[in-house]
Amino acid sequence: MAKTKSKKEKNPAAAQAPKGGHTISMLVANKPGVLMRIASVFARRGFNIDALVVSATVNPHYSRMTITAQGNPQILDQIIKQASKLIDVLHVGEHNPEEAVEKELALVKVRSTPALRIQIKKLMAQFHAHAVDMTDAAFIIEQTGSTAELDEFENRLKKFGILEIVRTGKIVMTRGKEQT
Numbered sequence: 001m002a003k004t005k006s007k008k009e010k011n012p013a014a015a016q017a018p019k020g021g022h023t024i025s026m027l028v029a030n031k032p033g034v035l036m037r038i039a040s041v042f043a044r045r046g047f048n049i050d051a052l053v054v055s056a057t058v059n060p061h062y063s064r065m066t067i068t069a070q071g072n073p074q075i076l077d078q079i080i081k082q083a084s085k086l087i088d089v090l091h092v093g094e095h096n097p098e099e100a101v102e103k104e105l106a107l108v109k110v111r112s113t114p115a116l117r118i119q120i121k122k123l124m125a126q127f128h129a130h131a132v133d134m135t136d137a138a139f140i141i142e143q144t145g146s147t148a149e150l151d152e153f154e155n156r157l158k159k160f161g162i163l164e165i166v167r168t169g170k171i172v173m174t175r176g177k178e179q180t
Contacts (some may be wrong), residue, residue: 038067042067125160
């Protein structure tokens, strides 16, 4: 007899995800339609993709996808197994932050006045961020770091008035000789 799942078990968002979510890396064929097929695997299982980064690899025939998502680890395991069966997917794996380098990039446009400029520059120095554009009215600041570092920097900039923010989403690379 089949076991009936409760509503909580059916909803992957109801389960606990690791802090910062799950980070999944995929090596895929660089072809039209691959992204759509992978996204549909996540959607069928009720997983929302929080961030998605797709970039070229050394070989132009392949792309690297880094996906950040929240949800039940058991359902994520099913998603990884299903995605790995897709014809254009060469490799799929979830990354442990201790075994990989994870970084994210943010561009933040913040209000600036001559009086605030010194405070903003001090904060930028604390977070190893730098200005990529400055006008009398605003700064565009670039910061690279962990998701937690970018979150903290963003929170500290709020008092100055964030006008706009764009973040890349997490990228990841396995430490050592092992391929990502």
